[in-house]
Amino acid sequence: MRFILRLLTAICIALAVGFGLSYYALTDGRLFGAVSLGPWTAWPDVGSPSPNPYTRGHITREAALQLGQSEGLEFLATTDSDGAPLDLACSYMVAGHVPVSTFWTLSAVDSEWVNLAAAGTDATLRSSEIVRQPDGDMQLHVGTRLRPGNWLELTGNGTFQLVLTLYDTRALSSISSSDTTMPSITLEDCQ
Known part of the structure; x- marks a missing residue:
């Protein structure tokens, strides 16, 4: 028994x-199947001809048009660098260097992937349109309240996600991606 x-x-x-x-x-x-670098997560096999089974499950679940492996790589952040969920009641600074790429975009979306950019503003920040610091670093403000410099103006309430898309990049293409660094996401203040 x-x-x-x-x-x-x-x-x-x-x-x-x-x-x-x-x-x-x-x-x-x-x-x-994913690679996390600080608050940023990417699925490097998502555009390959034969992704691993976990990446295949991610592609099926998201049902979104994905970039090919030679076209680019998409990073997603749902939390700031301290691990707190991104909230539209707060303002954030995205600062640092982006991995080498020909072009990149930064946008904010909700859980349904609806763009949260305020009406009458650009839907995304583009690498070709930002002002950089003298050392090459970028400082991007993200939030619903006006900020000086590079600012992605958002609207709405609740949690959101930041989507950083690198086009024509070699980030995470090598066996060791330890040299790949991503920008930090720092909480500035909340309403």
């Missing part, structure tokens, strides 16, 4: 762990 009870317990634990990891891999899966 004791053997049967232990066997049933082991089977239940194995099923819970198996189904739990499968559910995680299909709903989020960042541990399996």
